[in-house]
Amino acid sequence: MNNTFELGPIRPPSEAFSVLIRVTRNCPWNRCRFCHTYKGEKFSRRSVEEIISDIDAIHNIAGRILSTARSYGDDMLITEKILQEAARGDSASPFYYNQIAFWLQHGMKSVFLQDADSLILKTDQVIQILTHIKQKFPSVERITTYARAKTISKKSAEEMQQLRDAGLSRLHLGMESGSDAVLERIQKGVTQQELIDAGQKAVQAGFDLSFYYMPGIGGKEHMEENAIESAKVVRAVNPTFIRIRSTVPLPDTPLYQMMEAGEWTPLTEEEKLAEIRLFIEHCQDITSQLLSDHMMNLLEDIEGKFPEDRDVMLGKIDSFFAMPREDREKFIIGRRIGIFRYLSHFHDNPQVNSLYATIKSRYTTIDEAVLEILKNYI
Ligand code: SF4
Known part of the structure; x- marks a missing residue:
């Protein structure tokens, strides 16, 4: 017996307790200038049979772990000894058992479909996969995936x-x-109108978005526009969640090359915060x-629900800007080194x-040093 399943490279932080099921490999677009996740990797669809075989492997492993744990009189505490016993006779690496044990310990409630754009599969194929997951794991309450707006815009409202x-139940849309x-400029391959259409379609179908x-x-060149136009899309869609991902130009991306060629100017940490303030205002x-x-x-403090927490979030940003310059710079350094x-x-x-003190003596600005720190951070 060999209970193995394929895993992709990433998931959103909010899916830390989910089991990961890979339905496609890499990104079908793979051209966004800031993104390095799948660069050089070829996109492919996995067959429904392969995916179902992965779900069955996860189910087998979960069953073996649970029955072993029960034989020890406890199905809640999965120890190393239980895992070794459960895996006896299976040539699959302990890695797979550890993955599923972690999911079991967190209640087997959520599933994340990888990689970058699962809805690129035909709707009936995704439905077959979802049905199999629900059938094998009735405890699952949430199934989530990344999806490109362009792909959603090609699905009908009925398909959604x-x-x-x-x-x-949940879609993450960049x-x-x-x-x-x-x-x-960033070659996202989608327009504002397509973002609005895709977002509205997802919300109308009842997804957590x-x-x-x-x-x-947008760099310094489009700082205000980036905030105001992004808020415009958000207002038209009213997504369940807005997740902030501040831009960091990574060395192996076309965005970095644009920066080096003087075609895109990065914002400082404080300018990014000012942009977020403008976004929240709108x-x-x-x-x-x-x-x-x-x-x-x-x-990370800027969190809250609109409309009631809007002023609190703005107030947090204002408290930062009210600090003396040296304290702000020290906070930035301290934040960047964890x-x-x-x-x-x-x-x-x-x-x-x-x-x-070292940074001040070696760099002209704090932000030059921060870019160096961040480059090595991700
Ligand atoms: S669609 Fe997403 S994964 Fe694909 S290149 Fe763009 S940001 Fe990266």
Whole structure:
């Protein structure tokens, strides 16, 4: 017996407790200028048979672990000994058993379909996969995937409803920017109108929709437009979640080359924050939850629900800007080396002070040093 299943490289942070089921490999578009995740990797669709075989392998492993745990009198605490016993006679690596044990310990409630654009499969194929997941794992309450707006825009409202009814419940959609000029510059392959149409279609079908917004992706050239036009898309869609992903130009991306050629100018940490402030100011008449759930964002504190938390979120940004320059710069350094996560964590820290002094003596600006730190961070 060999219970193995294929895994893709990434999932959203909010899917940390989900089991991952790979339905396609890599990204069918793969041209966004800021993205390095699948560069050089060829896109392919997996067959429904392959995917079902993976789901069955996950089911087999889960069954073996649970029955072994029960034989030890406890199906809640899965120890190393239980895992070894469960895997006896299976040539699959312990890695697979560890993956599923982790999922079991978190209640087997959520599933994430990989990779970048699962809805590129035919609707009836996705439905077959969803049906099999629900049949094998009745405990699953949420099935999520990444989806490109362009792909959703090609699905009919009926197809979206069928997918929702079959159990797909949450979509993560990379808006990045709502500005047509920026979308074109970053080669997102989608227009503002397509983003709005896709978002509205998903919301109308009853999906929990996560929209990703990238402060700074327009560079200094399109900073205001990036905020205002992104807020315009968000207002038209009213997604369940808005997730902030601050832009960092990574060395192996075309965006980095644009920066080196002087065609795109990165925002400083403070400018990105100012852009977020402008975005939030323009997010009116929505009920979305804003999340800063990524280490690339300067302030993870900026979280809350519109409209009631809007002023609180703006207030947090204002508190940062009200700090003396040296404290702001020390917070930025401390944040980038993992000492501070929230603004409330800020304190006089010898490690930060020492690095701050070194950076000041070697770099013209703090942001030059931050770019170096971030390059090596991701
Ligand atoms: S669609 Fe997503 S995964 Fe594909 S290149 Fe763009 S950002 Fe990267």
